[in-house]
Amino acid sequence: MLSNSRTRRIEWSDCDPAGIVFYPRYFSMFDTSTTMLFEKALGMSGAEIYTHYDVIGYPIVDVRARFLVPVGYRDEISIESTVAEFRRSSFDMQHRLLKDGALAVEAIETRVWAKKHPDDPVRLKAQPIPQEIIDKLSA
Amino acid sequence: MLSNSRTRRIEWSDCDPAGIVFYPRYFSMFDTSTTMLFEKALGMSGAEIYTHYDVIGYPIVDVRARFLVPVGYRDEISIESTVAEFRRSSFDMQHRLLKDGALAVEAIETRVWAKKHPDDPVRLKAQPIPQEIIDKLSA
């Protein structure tokens, strides 16, 4: 499977009064990493992907995360992201956040390939994942 | 078990370009609800709880969430939060977010009752949960 790896520094804005990352912000980092992986695979920007495939994106339906090591202000981390499994219209993203080479946070997100529902702009309608997307993300 | 229920409106700042809640922000809402439940049970503010029990708080070690219904700008939601299970030094918080009476998001967070580690301010050291906390949250 294709993977995306990036490094990032923990900023003041990421941290809470305990001086560590406020945990919802990890998911924001993972969301960006998911987009980066798709952009890398498809050679298009996130916005272009949505237009080209006529989807609203890949909204999340399920997430599981484990927090093993606290990460603090100014820590240098790396995030490795890959698709762990494809299904007909959903897939599992796996994110591993490392600090000093050790696994600090691990998450599995289940996302669906979806359009806006024709009858209600807030609802979503799952679509089969195009084979070329599976092929390129599996490269 | 004691529970905390609150209503909240979805604000512009909660939403993403698809017009729905950016999912990491649900966890921020659940974090606030966890604190509200502890404050209700113990009759102290979050800051007082930390000082009184000499803990850094109840950092998260594991979370699982399911997203069943998209929630959009200006939706009125309610969040119901309770402890699902106590263990020696950790506990499971359950959050149910409802929209128009239907379950939209459900999360189980495992949190530990923790001090700062004496040797390293970023590390945490789990502590036994005081019996009076278990009693008051189980009321």
Added chain:
Amino acid sequence: MLSNSRTRRIEWSDCDPAGIVFYPRYFSMFDTSTTMLFEKALGMSGAEIYTHYDVIGYPIVDVRARFLVPVGYRDEISIESTVAEFRRSSFDMQHRLLKDGALAVEAIETRVWAKKHPDDPVRLKAQPIPQEIIDKLSA
């Protein structure tokens, strides 16, 4: 002028490692207060206002803020918001954030009444503010 007053508690998620509100988050609070004032004046939700008047909203073009007193975790604050001045297609919002009755943060935002530009969805095109909006916000 009509004004909107609301109280709010400072949450863990609002605060930085110094234990005080991370200052960008004040502007998020003010944005919500601006919407609340419009909703109160017009008797419509924020989303309905945009649809009814066919605007993208009231994006900001200028802001000035002063931070007089730090605000910390668990502080109870109040925010008072009003239009300080109307012009043809822009207006000044004034927000006063009080802690224990003392002015802690004051901001003046200049916002425009705007549509999406017909030639470019990211650009905006200022519109004259409807007289009924001026009348209702001046009540």
Added chain:
Amino acid sequence: MLSNSRTRRIEWSDCDPAGIVFYPRYFSMFDTSTTMLFEKALGMSGAEIYTHYDVIGYPIVDVRARFLVPVGYRDEISIESTVAEFRRSSFDMQHRLLKDGALAVEAIETRVWAKKHPDDPVRLKAQPIPQEIIDKLSA
């Protein structure tokens, strides 16, 4: 004056339902840029600066910003940051955010060099800015 320049991409998490940057998040970007400038000048991490000089940081007391061009999802921007003026215990940071070479957002932040007040951990006490800091940021 020394300046810091960095590029950044606008992420999904930065944007609001209008598809443009939610304006409070610009200030979060500027806060990071301020720290980056100090780190570049002093050759220490943000956390080390606070410890070395025994300060709580450089909290903001006044900000003024102009928003000239909307910035949308996936835009590549650059941020240039420098000290515009030093005073005894405060200084003005200037941030210029460019999109396609054009000025999109400009901000001037007045910040104080401060300790925690000895009598109240939430209050701050301004300190004279050390001459070596002025020298290194003026290089």
